Amino acid sequence: MSRVPNASAIRSLMYAMLCTRPNIAHVVGVVSRFLSNPAKEHWEGIKWILRYHKGTSEMCLCFRKSNLTLQGFSDADLGGDFDTKKSTAGYTFTLGGIVVSWQSKLQNRVALL
Numbered sequence: 001m002s003r004v005p006n007a008s009a010i011r012s013l014m015y016a017m018l019c020t021r022p023n024i025a026h027v028v029g030v031v032s033r034f035l036s037n038p039a040k041e042h043w044e045g046i047k048w049i050l051r052y053h054k055g056t057s058e059m060c061l062c063f064r065k066s067n068l069t070l071q072g073f074s075d076a077d078l079g080g081d082f083d084t085k086k087s088t089a090g091y092t093f094t095l096g097g098i099v100v101s102w103q104s105k106l107q108n109r110v111a112l113l
Contacts, residue, residue: 006038009046016053022099023056024049029104061098068096076107 013028027049034042076089090104 004038004043006043006046007035009050010035013046013049013053021053022102024053025102026104063096063098070095 010028010032013024014032017024017028027045031042031045031049070093072091072093074089074091076087078087084106087107088104089107091102092099093101
């Protein structure tokens with residue numbers, strides 16, 4: 001696995017995620033957690049994200065002058081991350097139905113069920 005360009009591929013995916021592709025934010029965050037000790041499954045996940053990105057490259061955001069309503073949504077779960085049992089929380093803001101700001105992160109506390 002030392003010859004596999006995990007870090008380079010994740011850097012490219014993060015650039016795309018931050019600039020134009022919010023729909024891959026969660027999965028890029030998940031595979032980037034394993035950069036210090038990647039396994040074959042992580043590289044398979046990265047390749048899956050790259051294939052998805054290539055297959056949806058013709059999709060784009062399209063703003064219209066009418067109906068530019070700003071809406072915010074948030075969500076959290078209790079111990080939803082199966083690896084660490086930590087909770088995840090996030091928010092999304094849309095303008096006219098198009099995502100313009102988002103965040104998803106693991107909380108720094110462990111939730112015990």
